[in-house]
Amino acid sequence: MAKKTKKDKNLIELCEGVVLCEDFFEQKEKRILTLLLKGFIVYLLSMGTIGFYLSAIHAEYNALLCHMVVFVFAILCSMLYYRLFTENLGYFFIFVTFASLVYLLRIYINSGFYAIVNMSVEEAAQYFDVDIQRLYNEQIENRYLTITMIALFIGIVLDILLNVYISRRMQYATAMFIVMFFNVIPLYMTLEPDILYAMMILVGISLAYVIKVSRHYSPQVAIKRSDSKYETRGKKKREFFYTYDVKALSQASLIVFIFVAAVVTIVSTVRPKESFNAGYKQNKYKEVTMAAVGIFLTDGWSGFFNYGQDKGGMNSGKLGTVSSIRLDYQTDLMIKITPYSFDTIYLKHFVGESYNPYENYWTSIRYFQNSEDTVNISSAEAEALKENYEQGGTNSAKAVIGIRNIDGDRNGIYEPYYIGEISDYNDVGYINEVFYPRLRGNDTVVDTSYYDSEPFTDMDLYVPEENIAAIEEFIQNFDHSGTDEEIISNLVNYYQDNIPYTIKPGKTPRKKDFVNYFLTENKKGYCAHYASAATLILRYLGIPTRYVEGYAISYYQLSDAELVEGKEYSDYYDGYSELGKTAVLQINATDADAHAWIEVYSEDKGWYLVDVTPAGEVEENEDFWDMFDNTTDDDAADSDDGGNQFNVNISDSFVKGVVYVIIGIIAGIIVVLLGIRAIAGIALMIRFLKSGLNDRLIIRYSSYYKRRSRFNKEFKNKINYLEQIQYIYNVKKEKLARKNEEKAMEFEKQFDIERIIDILNRAGFSDKEILQEEYDYVSKILF
C-alpha cells in the first residue's frame, strides 16, 4: 500500500476525516495534443482568412505551399505555450527570424501587397463602375510569386496573432473579428470565396467557440504550463475541473466539423454561391455606403474631407481645393419651361468678377443675398431684347421659366439669359422669371444707351499679376490675333485640341495657383478650369470677361422631361421658337447639371455667354461635382518622386484620416473600458442590493480596500484585517490630530479595532448574520 508522502501536505479535505490526495492533480494528460489541436484551429483560421480573400478576388498563388507553411507555423506557434521558457524564447526567435526574412524579401512582399490591393481595386472598379486611376506600382511583375510571398507573410502574422487569442486566451470573438475584418471587403463587392476557405473559417470559429464555452482547456492552466488533468476552482476548493481531455476535444471537433461540412454542403447545393445574388436588389443602406466607398476608392481618405462648400452643385467660385462633394443626384431645382431651341439653357447663379490668385477663388460681382432682392434684376441686354420683342423684332421671343429651389444654394435666384423681370404668374412654390432669349437670327444690338453706367469696369479686365506670366506663356500656343470672336474661337479650339477634359485632374497643390497650375503644369481639367483660365486670358487680351457658375440644361435633358398637365403654352412662351409650339415641361436639375462658363462683352451683343469647356464634356463629365470630386494630391506627388512605389500619394487628408481613425479607436477603447467598468459597477451594485448584511459589509470593505490600495502601496501590503484596520486607524487618527485634537480623541474612543475585526470576521466567515447596528458602526468608522 502507498504510504502518505510529502506530496500529501496540500491535501484538500473532502469531508472531516477524508482528504483528496495530491495524486488526483498529478494525473497527466497529453497537453501537447491539445496544443496541437489548438494549433490546427489557428491554421484553419489563418489559412482560411488568406484563402478567403485571395480566392474571392481570384488571385493565383501557390496555395499548397501556403497551406504547408501556415500549418507548420501555426503548430509551431501553439507549441510555444508548452513551457514558459519556450514561449519567451520562441517568440523572440520567431520575431528575429521573421523580421530578417521580411527585410530580405521586402520587395516581394511589397509587390505582393500592391498586387492584392491592385486586384482588389480592379474588382472594386468593376463593381462600382468607376474609373480608378490610382494603382500601386508593383516592382516585381510575377504576381504568382509575389502573391504567394504576401500570403505567406500574412499567414505567419495571422498565425502569431490568432495563436495568442486561440491557444492562450481563447477569445473566439476577437479571433472572429480579426478573421472577418478584411474579408468583409470582397463580400461587400459580392465576391464570394472558395467553399474550402469559407468552411475552414466556419469550422475554426465554431471550434474556438465550443472550446471557449466548455470552460476547460483554459488559459490559466496554459500559463501554469502544467500537464495536470485536473485543477481546483473556487476559494473553498470544492470544484474540481478537468483541464485537458484531448480525446473528448477531438471528438467534439469531429462533430463540429461534420456539422459545418454538412451545412456548407447543403446550403451550397440548395443555394449555390454563383446564383446566390441572382435577382437580388441591393438594400438601400448598402447603396448609401456605396457612394462613400466609391469616393474612397477614387479619392482615398481625402475624399471624405470637403474643402469647398457644398451648395447643391454650386461651388460659388471656390476652386481647386474642393475634393469630395458627393453627387447625390437629388433634385436641386425643379424647372418648368417650354423648349424653344436646341441650345443648352443656362441658369446663372454666381458671377465671378475678380480672381484671387493662390487663394483660388472668385469674388462675386453679383451674388444675390436673398431671393427677395429681385427688383433690379433686369440687365441692359434684357432691356434691348425686350424692346426688340415688343417691337416684333426678328426671332424675338418672351419666355417664362418657373424655378423652384429644392436643394440648391438659396443665396440668390437662378437667372436664365436674359432675365427681364419676375412674373406675377401664380404657380405656388415657383419663382416665375420672364426672360428674352437671344435666338439664332436675333441680331438685337445692345449699345451703351441701354446701360445705366459703363457696360463693364476695370475689374472685368483685371488680371492679377501672379497670373500674367503663365498667361503670356500660354497664349503663345494659339493665335490670339483678330477679332474678339476669332480670339475666343481660337482659344476654345485650342482647349479642345490640346487640353483634355478630365473629371480627375487632381487637387491643385498647396501654394499653387489654380489657373497657373492648369495652364502650365497640369494641362487638364474640368469646366471650372477652362472658364477661370479663359476669363483671365481674354481679359489679358483686352476682352471684358466674367466667370460664371450655374446650371446648364441641355436639349437632350429637355427631351426627357415630364409634360406638365394643365399649363398653357401661351403662359410660358410667346414669340419665335426654333422648335415650333411645344408644351410646358418640368425638368429636375441636379448636382450633375452644375456647370461653369464665361460671359464676354461685345459692343453689339453686350454681355453674352460663351461655354469654353471642350466638347466631350457631355460624354465624360455628366456632372459638375465629378470635376470637384477627384482630388489626387499632386502636391504630395511632387515631393514623392524619390522611389516611392505609390502612384497614390499620401496627402494631408490621409494623415488627417489616420489621425481621426486613431482618435476614433482611442475613443472607442475608452468607451469600451468605461462601459466595462460601468457594467462591473452595476453588477456589483446588484449583488450588493441582493446581499445580506454580511455580504454587504464584505463587498463594501473589498471595494474600499481595492480603492485605497490602488494608490497606497503601504496599505496594499497589509495582508490581514488586523494590519489593515490598524493602518486605517493610524492614518485617520494622525490626519484628525493635525486638524483638531478633540476630534482625534473622540475618534480614538470610537474606533474599536478589535470590534471592527470581529465584525468583519463574522461577516466574512460566519453563517450568522451581523447586526444592523454593527454594520452601521463599521460603515461609519471605516467608509
Place this chain on the structure above:
Amino acid sequence: MESIIRIIIYGILLFINGLFYYFLHSHFYFMLMVIMIVSPFLSIIMAFILRRFTDVSIISAINSIGGEYARQNERAYFYIKISNPTPFVSLDTIVKLKIKNTFFETEGFHKISMPIRMMKGSKVEIPVLATLPGIIELNVEKIYIKDLMGFVRLKKKKTSDARVAVMPEIIGEYNYDRTALEQGSLESEESSKKGNDFSDVQEIREYIPGDKLMSIHWKLSAKRDILMVKDRASMSDRQLVALVELVKNNSNQLNMILSSAYTLINQIVSDGTTVRLMYWSESRFEYETTRIDYRSDLDEAFSKMYYEKTYIDMNQGASHMTAVHPEIKSYLHITSDSERCLLNIRENI
C-alpha cells in the same frame, strides 16, 4: 445565469451576423447564419440524448493493488464512471459528489467537472486518504450535462454510491502486562491452541467455504471423507474479552479508541491469543460479540462495528456488562476520556 448570459451574447452575435447578412447579402454570411441558427438546436438535442442514455456509477477500489479494506492514512481509490453509448460528446458535465464518513457522521459536498466522450464515456479516478477510520462513502445523486454550445445544463438524477471500510492505523506496539491479561483468559486460549477441547464446541457441522482451517475437525473429516468443522459458538469466561467503547465526544476520542483497540487486539492475536471482541450496540441495545483469531477477523469485526451508532458516555458499554454477561469475570475495557485512551482490565462485578 451562465447559460442566460451566453444566450444573450450569442443572440447579440447572431443579430450582428444578421445585420452583416442583410447588408452584404453574402453567401458566406448566409452559411454562417444557418450554422448559428441550427447549431444551438442540435447542440441541445445532443445534450438531451446524452441525458437519456448516459449512466453514472461510482465504484471503489481499496487501493491500487486491490484489497478488502482501506487503512487509515493510506490511499484508497474511487472511480466515477460515466458511460455513454451515443456518438455525442459533452465537454463540461458536472458530477455532484457527497462524501461521508458514516461512522464519524461527517460529510462534504464537491463537484467534479468531466467530459463525456462518445461511445465509451469517461472515468475519473479519485484517490482519497482517510485520516479517520470508519466507512467512507462517496455518493453521486445528480449530474449536470452541458451541451456543446453551452446553452443548457441538463440535470440527470442517478443515485450511485460506493463505500469502503477504513481500518484504524496501527499506532505502534503495546507492552501490555501479559500476566494481567492472562488472569481470565489463558485457559481458553490454551485449550483452543490444543484443538482438542470440546467444552465450548457447540456443534460439528460440514465445512462451509470461509471457515477457518483451525476449526476443521481433521479426525472426523478423515472418517467421513468430508470436511467437518467444530463450531465454537459458545464463549467461555476463559477467553480474553475486549470491550470497546464507541464513545464519540469528538472525532479524535473515537479515533484514539479505535486505533488503540485495533492495535492492541491485532498484537494479541498476532501473539496467538484469541480475543473475544465486544461492543455495545446502541441501536439494538445488546452486546455484539465477535471471536478474533486472526487479523482478518479483526478487520471484519471492525467493519461490522462501523455500522453502529456512537455514544457519548465513556462507560456505556461497561455499564451493562454485569447484567448481560455475568459469566464474564473480567475483561479488557478500551475507552477514552477525550484526552487519552484508557486500557484497563476490569472485574465484572
